[in-house]
Amino acid sequence: EPEVTQTPSHQVTQMGQEVILRCVPISNHLYFYWYRQILGQKVEFLVSFYNNEISEKSEIFDDQFSVERPDGSNFTLKIRSTKLEDSAMYFCASSSPRGPKGGQPQHFGDGTRLSIL
């Protein structure tokens, strides 16, 4: 069964450094997402991406964040100057276009655990 893959599984970075989290969505999916889960808290939406542009972003997704689809298979999340509070599990997800029965499920990767020191 096709799956979303994320690398690395764990990233440790010094505060203030830039970090890039990578994702390979399911190949025939057109919609891509990033979510994050701070330890012990809810999974929170960050951003959605379609047709090479951001569809929607949450208030968490401020100017230090950016997303990119640099080629036909990868989808990346960049955090420009990391802060301690960016420590979280980051999940990438993808979905196929909405069908006649409503919203299509989003398929998630295993996540990247980001630890900011």
Add this chain to the structure above:
Amino acid sequence: GNSVTQMEGPVTLSEEAFLTINCTYTATGYPSLFWYVQYPGEGLQLLLKATKADDKGSNKGFEATYRKETTSFHLEKGSVQVSDSAVYFCALLRRYGGSQGNLIFGKGTKLSVKP
């Protein structure tokens, strides 16, 4: 606004016990509803979904029925196994305009099943 409320965990059951995890939602319109499961050390996996009122989603012995009148989507399983130990997340798909929308999750309920 849109939100999802799940029962607080952790829930500890003996093998073969009946499971209910309550989930209620607040939303404008008619969202699609989902249950995701996160096994230890893994990512979020779709467990089941329902896209309209009175739909019943089912998978691996789990069921949930979309109840518009009570704005609920409770997860049930008749006989749990040790392998069902995981964190369960209820979620709604918030859509806007013609877009695909984004998921709004509950806090998650940790289930531990003892042999």
